[in-house]
Amino acid sequence: FDPSYFYRVSHASIIKNQYKMNSYIDTNKEKFLNELLDLLRIPSVSADSKFNGDMHKAAAFVRDSIINAGADRAEIFETAGHPIVYGEKIVDPALPTVLVYGHYDVQPADPYELWNSPPFEPVIKNDRIYARGACDDKGQFYMHVKALETMIATNSLACNIKIMIEGEEEIGSVHLGEFVKANLDLLKCDTILISDTSMIANDVPSIETGLRGLTYLEVEVVGANRDLHSGVYGGGVANPINVLCDMISSLKDENGHITIPGFYDQVQDLTPEERAALNAAPFDLEEYKKDLHIDDVTGEKGYTTIERTSVRPTLDVNGIWGGYIGEGAKTVLPSKANAKISMRLVPNQTDTEICDLFIKHFESIAPSSVKVKVTPHHGGLPYVTPTDSVEYEAAALAMEESFGKKPIPTRGGGSIPIVALFEEQLGRKSILMGFGLDIDGLHSPNESYGLFNFYKGIETIPLFFKHYARLKKS
C-alpha cells in the first residue's frame, strides 16, 4: 500500500476542479462582462439623493446576481439610509466561513464634462472598462459574485460563503455599523475577504495590510451679518475668506507637520525595519511625477512618498468656497467662507479624538473679528493586519498561484471605515485582496478597470478559498 495514494487522489481531484473552473470562466467570459456592464449602467451614487431610486435598483441587481450564482439565499435589508444586500452559501458547517464584503455605491461622477464618454454608459477601450464604479467597487465586488458562481457550478466550493454588499461605503458606511451590531450571528465568520484596494502593478501583485482612518468636517467662518461694499468697509472689517485662508495655512508648519496640539500623540511610529520594508516596494518617483504632470512632490519632511501616502497622517482641504465666483468682477466683502477638510489617520489615532482636537484648535485660532462653526461629517478608524496569519498566507498563495509571483505586502492610504468595526464587533481580521491599480482613476473622471484585472480576480478568489480551507484544517 502506497500511503501517498490518498494525497494523489485528492490532489488529482483538486487539479480536475481547477481545470473545470478555468474552463467555466473561459466559457462565460462574455456573459460575466456583460452583466458587469449592466450593473455599471445603474447610477448608484450614494451621496446624492436624486439617485435614491437607482440605489434600490442596484441593490436588487446585486441580490438577483447572488441568487443566480447559486447561493442558498440573498436578500435586501433596508436601513435608515441605503439598503444592504446579504446572501450566503453554506456547504458544510464543518468548513471555515468567509464573509465577503464590498460596496455597490459609487462616488458622484462630477465633473461630467471631463469624461471622454458618459460615466454610466460603460465602454471598453484598450482592454479597459470605462465607467464610474468600474473598479471602485462594482468591478471588484462583482468578481466575487462570479467566482462564487464558478465555484458552485463546478462543485468546487471549499468554504462557506457569506456575502454582504453595502450601499453607503462612499459616504462613510453610516448605517452599516448598526446593522453589523444587530446581526452578529448572521455575520459570524472566520475571516473577511475584501476586494476594494489596489495592487502595485499587474506584474507586481501586492496585498494591502493597512488602511488609513478618516476624520471629515466642514468649517464656516462668518464675519459681518451681510455682504459689504469692499471699498466702504474693506480694511476695517474682517474678510472671512482671508481669515479662513490664514487659519487653514496655519494648520501646517514649514516642515509639513500638522500643528493641531496633540495631533501626533497617538501616532505609532514604524520601526526602522518596517520603514525599510515599506520602502523596498518597487516605486519610481520619476514615473510618479510624470504620470501626474508635476515637477516635484511635497509632504511631511523626513518621510518618503510611500510613507507620506500610507503610514503618515494628513490634513487636506477638499473644497473651499465663498464670495463672488460669477463672471467678471464684483467688489464685495463677503460675509461667509466655508471649507471641507479631511484628515487621514494612522494607528493608533481615533477619528473621534482627532475630530475633538481639530474643533478645539480651530475655534482657538479664530480671531475675535469672526465667528467659526465646525460641523463633523463621517469618520472611521485606521486598520492594520499582520502578515503571519493563516488568512494572509492563503491570500498570498492564491495570488502567487494566479500571478506566478509572490505578492508584496503594502500599506494602503485609502480608508474603508467598516473594516475596523468588523474587527471590533466580529473579532475577525479582514484580508484586503484588491485587484485595482492606482491608475484606474478611482473617484476621478474616466475611472476604468482592466479586463485583465477583472478576470484575474475571478480566477484568484477561488484559490483563496482553496488555500484557506486547507490551511485552516492543518
Ligand code: BES
Ligand atoms: N475603495 C476605496 C478605498 C481604497 C482605495 C483603499 C484604494 C485603498 C486603496 C473606498 O471606496 C473609498 O474611497 N473610501 C473612502 C472612505 C470614505 C469614508 C468616503 C476614502 O478613502 O476616501
Ligand code: MN
Ligand atoms: Mn471602494
Ligand code: MN
Ligand atoms: Mn471609493
